[in-house]
Structure formats: C-alpha cells, structure tokens
Amino acid sequence: MLETTIEDIKDIQIPKVEDLRGNLAIVEGDSIPFEMKRVYYLYDVPSSAYRGGHAHRSLEQVMIALSGSFDVIFDDGKQKKTITLNKPDRGILIPPGIWREMVNFSSGAVCMVIASEVYDEEDYIRAYSEFQSLKNT
C-alpha cells in the first residue's frame, strides 16, 4: 500500500438531501469504500496552526470540511498536491502511504475524518525521513 501516489487520492461526493430548512449529508454503506470504525474531528484550530504531518501504513480515511475551510497538502514522496476543502458534501479519500499536512484554517473550521480502523499508534509514520525511505524516494 506504500506504493500509493497522489493520483490515488479521490474525491467523494457525499450524498445529500437539500432542503430550504438546511442540508443533510449522509455517510453510510457504499458512500465510502470501507466500514467506518472511528470518527474524529478537529475544531478550535488557530488560523496560524499547522496540523497533520504524518502518514499511515494501512489506514484509509475520508476527510471532510464540515465548517469553514482549510488546505491539505498531500505528498507521496515524489509529488505534492494541495486541495482546499470548504464544502460539507465533498469528501477526500486518503489512501495509506500519503503524507498530509493541514494549513490555512479559516475561523471556525471543523475538519472531520472517518477512518477504517480504530486508533493504532503503530500505523503512524511520524518522521518524514522514515516516510521517504518507505516510499523509496
């Protein structure tokens, strides 16, 4: 799975029901390609903050901006790609083996992530040098 590249990062249109009384977006079953085991969300992020700075060995994730906006810099060891997330019905599927950094948080931004497994520190690659050697770059 560490052979993944930024081409493997996919956009997911989250199904939604639009209504004058507000919009309802739903994640279940086939709308993401794995069974959800964990949901986590970042909030109260200062606009100058930098988050992320790691990759995963096997975890798959879908990241969604539920409120506000932020930029995610994806890096496969060879190429980088920046995506601005600012729509609650747009999910980004992040495969394992992709380094990610999150920057440029707007006031009130909320970043939700739905993950394929529960927390496992062993799954994290936290040193960029280790990431580079695993990606053979």
Add this chain to the structure above:
Amino acid sequence: MLETTIEDIKDIQIPKVEDLRGNLAIVEGDSIPFEMKRVYYLYDVPSSAYRGGHAHRSLEQVMIALSGSFDVIFDDGKQKKTITLNKPDRGILIPPGIWREMVNFSSGAVCMVIASEVYDEEDYIRAYSEFQSLKNT
C-alpha cells in the same frame, strides 16, 4: 424499547486531545454504546428552521453540535426536556422511542449524528399521533 423516557437520554463526554494547535475529539470503540453504521450531518440550516419531528423504533443515535449551537426538544410522550448543544465534545445519546425536534439554530451550526444502523424508513415514526399511541399516552 418504546418504554424509554427522557431519563434514558444520556450525556456522553467525547474523548478529546486538547492542544494549542486546536482540539481533536475522537469517537471510536467504547466511547459510544453501539457500533457506528451511519454518520449524517445537518448544515446550512436557516436560524428560523425547525428540524427533526420524528422518533425511531429501534435506532440509537449520538448527536453532537460540531459548530455553533441549537436546541433539541426531547419528548417521551409524557415529559419534555430541552437541551442546548453547543460544544463539540458533548454528545447526547438518544435511545429509540424519543420524539425530537431541533430549533434555534445559530448561524453556521452543524449538527452531526452517529447512528447504530443504516437508513431504514420503516424505523421512523413520523406522525406524532402514532408516537403517542405507541407510547400509550
């Protein structure tokens, strides 16, 4: 399960990691009393809107205000209770057999719900008169 009362509505403290770079709240494993099958979220809700107005036959849910605030009026057929949700680390466990209405949305409010089952229209009680007769009130 339709013998539930508003006393069965429980507060859940969502585990979080506080950091100067923002707060991270995590829902997984034992932090909620069921396996998550569906995540949905309401956003772009006009401040005058009224949402909800239904109960479930067997679905369990945890509701969280991920951004902004709103009020939830819970009703077990005999008693009502209003809870203001405005903290991303506070979840409300809603058992089956509880009528709920959501009102008084702040600008930018996001209401996330984690549910124990995928969508099933048969599980909804959408008429208050049917709810009352099921609750023997």
